[in-house]
Amino acid sequence: MNAISRFFWFCSGVHISTLEKHSTEQNKYIGIGATIFFTGLFAALSGGYAMYFVFKGAEGAVFFALFFGIIWGLAIFNMDRYIVSSINKSASTNKQILQATPRILLAIMIGIVISRPLELKIFDKEIKERLKVSYLNNQRSNIDTLNAAFENKYAIEMGKLNDAKAQRDSMASAIKTDRQKLNFEIFGNKTTETSGVMGYGPYAKRKEAELKQREQNLDTLTADVRTLEKFIDSRKQFDGLMTEKLYTGKQLDSLANIAGFADRNWALGQLSFNRDGSRDTSTYLAVTFIGLLFIFFECLPVFVKLMSSRGPYDNSVENIEIAQEYESDKDKDFEIAAIDGVHDTRVSTEIEKRKNQLYE
Template sequence: MRKVTRFFWFCSGAHIDTLKKYPIEHNKYVGIGATIFFTALFAALSGGYAMYFVFSGNPLAVVFAILFGLIWGTAIFNMDRYIVSSINKQGTTSQQILQASPRILLAIMIGIVISRPLELKIFDKEIREKLKLAYMKGQHSKIDTLQKTYNQKYGMEMNRMVDLKKERDSLTKDINRSRYELNQEVFGDKTNQTSGVVGYGTYAKQKAGVLQEKQDRLKIVMDELNRMDQYLGDRKNYEGLNSTRLFTDKQLDSLTNIAGFADRNWALGQLSYNTNGTRDLDTYMAQSFIGYLFILFECLPVFVKLMSPTGPYDVAISKLAEANLHLAEKEKERDIEVTDKVYDHHLDTDVEQRKKLITGQSEYDLGRHSYE
């Protein structure tokens, strides 16, 4: 427990040697340090989960997720630790709030960033269903667009094919009727359209000729129809109509498994809306409360530090800071004095050396004159 306590003290950014002297403050800083630690832990999980989807499909996705999660969690831990430890408890309440305002805003931003990836995991099942509907709707739209473009580009050919089909159907009916009348004429059945004479006579030959003309025309129409059908089929392949199909359940599952962070984030935002575009209040409140929870959790160490009264540890830290500042000023003054003394010493040394040089030169000149 001592190791755990010291670890949470370290997480809170407290000066451990000073904090040891005030047992009444121990639990407060254990709580602050634990909150900072678990916030960093959630940040690591959140960042790792987000990075896992960024590299989804890559064999090293897990490695990248773990590495980024550790880096992100350490960064959040260091930032929270600095935010809490930098709040000065010696000022008035207004001064403390003013001092903590930028830190609270930063904590809110961190809470939002942390909560989003975790919301993606919490609503994973609903996000998958929303993505499946979106992918199916998108595929429908794609097929409709391709069909519309195809109809616009090849409208004349399609109209021609419709006319050929109508003519084929009409010729088929006429041929069946003409063949039936020809049989009646040959067998001598008396009707309004036959002569009633048995045998292959003049009227039968005329009806056979008309039948043959219709059959020849039907053959031409069928050849033209087959040619148009082949052409339009090739155009469908070229435009992608034949290869574009609605997704199967297996394909939809595969698509949702490899969906990226942007698609999942979009789907999460769409969960709070119904199909008719109205707000789904229940889902919206659930998402909002999860985000607010993490924001509160991130701001909690700052709030605890602000709400807690000034304790003996805060007074001791303030005095220690003043003492260190005073000591630093003394050391600075001492360094200046030492520098001045060294400078004066070098200056005196230079003067003495110059005097010696002048004296030595004078003695040399005097000796030379004596010799001369």
């Protein structure tokens, strides 16, 4: 426990030998040091997780994640340690608040940076589902865009093909109808257009000849349609339309698993909205409060230092600083006096003044 306490004292940035003389202050700085330590730990986890996505798929992804996570965690730890230790409790309340304001703003920025990668991990499943929907919609949009561009590029050929198909279908329908009428005429079915007399007479023979000619024309038109379709298919193959297909379930899972940091960050932002564009209040509040929690946790050491009253440890530190300043000024003044060859009365007066202040 003694080793752990001294470690947390170190984390809080206190003067350990001075703090050991004041047992009533020790627990306070253990709490401050522990908060700073765990803030650095969360920063290491956050930075390592973010870097893992940057190098995901590479052989050294885990190594780079661990290395950057340690560096980032130590950097945040050192910054928090400096922020807390630099607040001067001997100053007035307004001055302490003024000193802490830029540090709190910096802590808020650090909290935002730390919280984002951890939020990505917390909402990992929801992010993957949103990415799948996004990738599928994007693929469908790409296919529609390619088709629209192709139709615009080959508008004349597509127009000829559509006209030929319409003419073929119309001719085939008319031939089918006339073939049925011819059968009615041959088998003696009475209609408004047939005589009702069974047999293969001159009228039937003439209709048969006409139908054969029209069927030949239909065959020619069908061949033209096939030629145009073959040309259009070759152009689609050349422009890449034939290879563009909607993603399967396995492909969507694979894309979501290898998604980069930017895509996952975008998907996390989209979780706060429903598919119709309305805000999803529950998810929005969950994401917001998780971020605020990390921001508050990052600012907590500064708040604890500000809220804590001035104690014996702070008085001892101030006395040590005054003594060090006194010794420094004393050495400097004697050096100046030695150089001038005269012991200035004002120097002695100032030294005595500082000495009395220290003893008081």
